[in-house]
Amino acid sequence: MEVSDLATSAGINIGLAILFLVLYSVFRKLPGNRGVYNTREMLRESQCKEGKKQEEKQPFALENLVPSAGWVKQAWDLSDDDILQSAGLDALVFLRIFVFGMRLFSICTLVGCGILAPLNFNDTYLKDHPSEKNGSLDKLTILNISQGSSRLWFHLAVLYFISITAYTLLYLEYKNITNKRLAYLMAAVPQPDQFSVLVRSIPKPGNEDESYSKEVEDFFQRFHPLHYLSHQMVFPASKLQSFLKEFNKLKDKVVSLKAKSPEERRPCRVGFLGLYGPLVDPIEFYTSKLEDLNLKIRKEQSAIFNRKKELPTAFVSFKTRWEAVVTAQTQQSQNPMLWVTEWAPEPRDVDWGNLEIPYEHHFFRGIVAAIGAGLITIFYIPLTTLVLALANLDSLYKFLPHMLLEILLKMLVNNSPATWFFFSQFLCVCVFSLTNVLHAICCSPGVKQVIQGYLPALVLAGILYGLPPVFLFLSKLAGYVSISHQERVAAGKFFHLLAGNVFLVGVLGGSLISVINKFSSEPREIPRYLAESMPSKADFFITYILTTGWAGFPLEILQSGVLAFNFMTRMYVDIHRPLLTGVYSLPYYRQLPHVLLFVMVGLTYSIITPLLLPFLLVYFILGYIVFRNQILHVYEPAYETGGQFWPHVHNRIIFCLVFLQVCFIGVFSVKGLGKGSLLVIPLPILTLLFNAHCRRLFYPNFKQFNVETTVKKDQDDEHNGLREDLWASIRNAYLHPTLQPVELDIHENSNNMESLLPSSSKRASKV
Structure with a gap:
C-alpha cells in the first residue's frame, strides 16, 4: 500500500x-x-x-x-x-x-x-x-x-x-x-392488513355454474363462522391496467395543457404522430381521447365483473385481528397445497401482477430466479478480477503480456498453425501495444497514481x-x-x-x-x-x-x-x-x-x-x-x-x-x-x-403476530365503538386498483393509500 x-x-x-x-x-x-x-x-x-x-x-x-x-x-x-x-x-x-x-x-x-x-x-x-x-x-x-x-x-x-x-x-x-x-x-x-389474510390455491368449484368467490364464502362461513367478514377476489387485469396507464398519461397531458396560456397552446394535427390531418385545439383533442378511453375502461371493468374472470386467489377479511392471526398462522386444509393462507400485505404493498401467478408455479420460479442470480454472479467474476488488476499495475505489466503469449503458444500447439495465423498476428499486436501502454503508465507517476488509486473503485462501482x-x-x-x-x-x-x-x-x-x-x-x-x-x-x-x-x-x-x-x-x-x-x-x-x-x-x-x-x-x-x-x-x-x-x-x-x-x-x-x-x-x-x-x-x-397484542387491540376497538366503522372500511380495502371507479375530473395518486381512520398518522403491518 x-x-x-x-x-x-x-x-x-x-x-x-x-x-x-x-x-x-x-x-x-x-x-x-x-x-x-x-x-x-x-x-x-x-x-x-x-x-x-x-x-x-x-x-x-x-x-x-x-x-x-x-x-x-x-x-x-x-x-x-x-x-x-x-x-x-x-x-x-x-x-x-x-x-x-x-x-x-x-x-x-x-x-x-x-x-x-x-x-x-x-x-x-x-x-x-x-x-x-x-x-x-x-x-x-x-x-x-x-x-x-x-x-x-x-x-x-x-x-x-x-x-x-x-x-x-x-x-x-x-x-x-x-x-x-x-x-x-x-x-x-x-389498518386493513391487520384484519386480512391472503388465500391462494383455492380449489376449483365442482359445479361449472359456481365461482371461486362462492367457494371462498362457503369455506370461511363454515370453518370461521363467527368472525368471517368479507372477501375480495383477484382478477386478471393486465389489459385494463394498460388502459389505465394510458389514461393517466393523457390526464397529465391535459392538466399540463390547461396550465398554459392560449397563445402557448399550438394547434396539433390528429393524424399519426401529428404528421397529417386537420389542425385542432390540443385540449379538445386530448380530452376527446380521454373520454373515449374512459368509456373503454368502464366497459372492461364491467366485463370482468359480468364474466366472473376470477383467479383462485382472494383476500379474506375478518371482524377481529385475533381471527386473522389464527387463520394466517394455521393450516386450513388436510392438503397443505390447498387453501394456503398467509398474512395479507398492506394494500399499497401488494404486487397485483404476481397474484396472477399460480401458487404451484412459485417453487419452480424460485429455482429459475436463483439460477439467474448465480449466473449473474459468475458472469461478473471476470469483470471484477479485471478491475482489481488495475489496482496493481506493476504486476499487470510484469505478468499479463507473458500470460497472453503463453495462451497463444498453447493454441498454436493444440491446433493447426494455419487456422490461428491471423488470430496470432492480432494477439501479438495486442501484446506489444498493451506492453507499451502499461510501460508508459508505470513510468508516469501522476497517471499511475490516478489509475491505480482511484480508477478501479470507480469502475467497479459503475459496473455494479x-x-x-x-x-x-x-x-x-x-x-x-x-x-x-x-x-x-x-x-x-x-x-x-x-x-x-x-x-x-x-x-x-x-x-x-x-x-x-x-x-x-x-x-x-x-x-x-x-x-x-x-x-x-x-x-x-x-x-x-x-x-x-x-x-x-x-x-x-x-x-x-x-x-x-x-x-x-x-x-x-x-x-x-x-x-x-x-x-x-x-x-x-x-x-x-x-x-x-x-x-x-x-x-x-x-x-x-x-x-x-x-x-x-x-x-x-x-x-x-x-x-x-x-x-x-x-x-x-x-x-x-x-x-x-x-x-x-x-x-x-x-x-x-x-x-x-x-x-x-x-x-x-x-x-x-x-x-x-x-x-x-x-x-x-x-x-x-x-x-x-x-x-x-x-x-x-x-x-409471527402474538395473540396477546391482537386481543388487547380488539378489546380497545370494541370499547371505543369503532368496530362498525372498521368493518365498513375493510370490505373494499383490497379491491383491485384497476377496478376502482375512474373519474375524469379527479387527479389521484394510487400509490398513496388513505388510512381507515381520518386522524391516523401511523401505519403498521405484520409479517
Missing part, C-alpha cells in the same frame, strides 16, 4: 464530496428545486398549484447562493421518535444499522489504531525480509509482525474483544428494535450500479406477492454477489476456476489461503470506501439524476410543469447490501489493517447524516413492515463475524502462533450459539 496512491484517491474523493455538498447546499435553496429536495413537504400540500404559488412569491436572494451547513444540524438533531412518526419503523431500523456501525467501528478504531497499529509498526519483519515487495504503509499492518512473535497474542485478545463487543451491540440492537416493533404494532391505528434492479426483477419473477418481500430478497441476492464477487474473489484474485480448484483440492487450506491474500487487498477496499461512501453519499444527497431531469423538463419541455414530478421511496434493496458489505470489510480488516477503520468510521457517520436528511425531506415510504428486514441484517452480520474468525485461524497459522490458531476455533461456535439464542429470543416477534 503506497501513501501516494492512497493520498491521490483520498484527494479526488474528498474534493468531489466537498463539491457535491456545496452544490446541494446551494441548489436546495432554489425554489425551482423544491420538487427535488423537498419532495415530502410538497407531497403533503393540498395541490401542486399551491407549491407553484409559493415558488412565485419567493424573491431571488443572493444569500441563496451562499453554501451553508444548516441542514446537517437539522438532520442530526432529528430524534428517533420524529423519524418513527414521520417515516415509519422501517426507515428508523435502516438508520439503526448506521448507528450500529458507528458504535462498533469507533471501538474498533480506538483499539486498532491505538494498540495494534503501533504494535505492528514497532516490529521488524518487513525490515528483515526486504526481498518481499510491500507498500510503505504495510508496516502498520499485521504483515510486519515476525513469525511466532509474542505480539500476536495481543491480536488474539483483540479478536476476542471485537467479537464480544459485536455480540453485545447486536444483542442490544436486536432487543431495542424488537421492543420498538412491539410498541409500534401495539400503538398502530387500525445497474445490478440491484436486475435482482429486484428476479425477485419479482420468483412470484413474491409483496413489494417489500421482493426488495428483501433482492437485497439478499445483491449482498451475496458483493460478498462473494467483490470481497472474496477480490481478496483471492485469479480466475474462478483457479479458486474452485484450490478450494476443492485443499479445503483445509482455505483459511491459510485467505490469510495470505487479504493484507495485500486492503488498499483497494480503502479506495472503494472513499469512492462509494465519501463521494457516493454526497452524490446521493445531491440527487443529480433527478435534478437534471427536473431542470430539462421545466426549461426545455414544459416550464409550467408542476414542481412535484415524482415521489420515490428509499431503495433498501440498493443501499442495504453495500452497508453490510462494509460491515464485512471492516470486521475482516479490523485486526489485519487497522488503518482502514478510520475511513470506515467516517463512511458510517456520513451515511447516517445523509440518509436522515433524505428520509426527512425526500423519500416517502412506499410500505411499512414494522422493521421486518432487521433479522436479515442480523444474520448477515453474524456471517461476517464467522468469516472474520475463520480467517484468523489461517492468519495465526501463517504467522506461526501455534496454539493461538486452536484458541480461535471456539469463536465461530460461540457466534453460532449467540445467533441461535437471538433467533429463539427475538425472531418470533418478527415471524
Whole structure:
C-alpha cells in the first residue's frame, strides 16, 4: 500500500464530496428545486398549484447562493421518535444499522489504531525480509509482525474483544428494535392488513355454474363462522391496467395543457404522430381521447365483473385481528397445497401482477430466479478480477503480456498453425501495444497514481450500479406477492454477489476456476489461503470506501439524476410543469447490501489493517447524516413492515463475524502462533450459539403476530365503538386498483393509500 496512491484517491474523493455538498447546499435553496429536495413537504400540500404559488412569491436572494451547513444540524438533531412518526419503523431500523456501525467501528478504531497499529509498526519483519515487495504503509499492518512473535497474542485478545463487543451491540440492537416493533404494532391505528389474510390455491368449484368467490364464502362461513367478514377476489387485469396507464398519461397531458396560456397552446394535427390531418385545439383533442378511453375502461371493468374472470386467489377479511392471526398462522386444509393462507400485505404493498401467478408455479420460479442470480454472479467474476488488476499495475505489466503469449503458444500447439495465423498476428499486436501502454503508465507517476488509486473503485462501482434492479426483477419473477418481500430478497441476492464477487474473489484474485480448484483440492487450506491474500487487498477496499461512501453519499444527497431531469423538463419541455414530478421511496434493496458489505470489510480488516477503520468510521457517520436528511425531506415510504428486514441484517452480520474468525485461524497459522490458531476455533461456535439464542429470543416477534397484542387491540376497538366503522372500511380495502371507479375530473395518486381512520398518522403491518 503506497501513501501516494492512497493520498491521490483520498484527494479526488474528498474534493468531489466537498463539491457535491456545496452544490446541494446551494441548489436546495432554489425554489425551482423544491420538487427535488423537498419532495415530502410538497407531497403533503393540498395541490401542486399551491407549491407553484409559493415558488412565485419567493424573491431571488443572493444569500441563496451562499453554501451553508444548516441542514446537517437539522438532520442530526432529528430524534428517533420524529423519524418513527414521520417515516415509519422501517426507515428508523435502516438508520439503526448506521448507528450500529458507528458504535462498533469507533471501538474498533480506538483499539486498532491505538494498540495494534503501533504494535505492528514497532516490529521488524518487513525490515528483515526486504526481498518481499510491500507498500510503505504495510508496516502498520499485521504483515510486519515476525513469525511466532509474542505480539500476536495481543491480536488474539483483540479478536476476542471485537467479537464480544459485536455480540453485545447486536444483542442490544436486536432487543431495542424488537421492543420498538412491539410498541409500534401495539400503538398502530387500525389498518386493513391487520384484519386480512391472503388465500391462494383455492380449489376449483365442482359445479361449472359456481365461482371461486362462492367457494371462498362457503369455506370461511363454515370453518370461521363467527368472525368471517368479507372477501375480495383477484382478477386478471393486465389489459385494463394498460388502459389505465394510458389514461393517466393523457390526464397529465391535459392538466399540463390547461396550465398554459392560449397563445402557448399550438394547434396539433390528429393524424399519426401529428404528421397529417386537420389542425385542432390540443385540449379538445386530448380530452376527446380521454373520454373515449374512459368509456373503454368502464366497459372492461364491467366485463370482468359480468364474466366472473376470477383467479383462485382472494383476500379474506375478518371482524377481529385475533381471527386473522389464527387463520394466517394455521393450516386450513388436510392438503397443505390447498387453501394456503398467509398474512395479507398492506394494500399499497401488494404486487397485483404476481397474484396472477399460480401458487404451484412459485417453487419452480424460485429455482429459475436463483439460477439467474448465480449466473449473474459468475458472469461478473471476470469483470471484477479485471478491475482489481488495475489496482496493481506493476504486476499487470510484469505478468499479463507473458500470460497472453503463453495462451497463444498453447493454441498454436493444440491446433493447426494455419487456422490461428491471423488470430496470432492480432494477439501479438495486442501484446506489444498493451506492453507499451502499461510501460508508459508505470513510468508516469501522476497517471499511475490516478489509475491505480482511484480508477478501479470507480469502475467497479459503475459496473455494479445497474445490478440491484436486475435482482429486484428476479425477485419479482420468483412470484413474491409483496413489494417489500421482493426488495428483501433482492437485497439478499445483491449482498451475496458483493460478498462473494467483490470481497472474496477480490481478496483471492485469479480466475474462478483457479479458486474452485484450490478450494476443492485443499479445503483445509482455505483459511491459510485467505490469510495470505487479504493484507495485500486492503488498499483497494480503502479506495472503494472513499469512492462509494465519501463521494457516493454526497452524490446521493445531491440527487443529480433527478435534478437534471427536473431542470430539462421545466426549461426545455414544459416550464409550467408542476414542481412535484415524482415521489420515490428509499431503495433498501440498493443501499442495504453495500452497508453490510462494509460491515464485512471492516470486521475482516479490523485486526489485519487497522488503518482502514478510520475511513470506515467516517463512511458510517456520513451515511447516517445523509440518509436522515433524505428520509426527512425526500423519500416517502412506499410500505411499512414494522422493521421486518432487521433479522436479515442480523444474520448477515453474524456471517461476517464467522468469516472474520475463520480467517484468523489461517492468519495465526501463517504467522506461526501455534496454539493461538486452536484458541480461535471456539469463536465461530460461540457466534453460532449467540445467533441461535437471538433467533429463539427475538425472531418470533418478527415471524409471527402474538395473540396477546391482537386481543388487547380488539378489546380497545370494541370499547371505543369503532368496530362498525372498521368493518365498513375493510370490505373494499383490497379491491383491485384497476377496478376502482375512474373519474375524469379527479387527479389521484394510487400509490398513496388513505388510512381507515381520518386522524391516523401511523401505519403498521405484520409479517
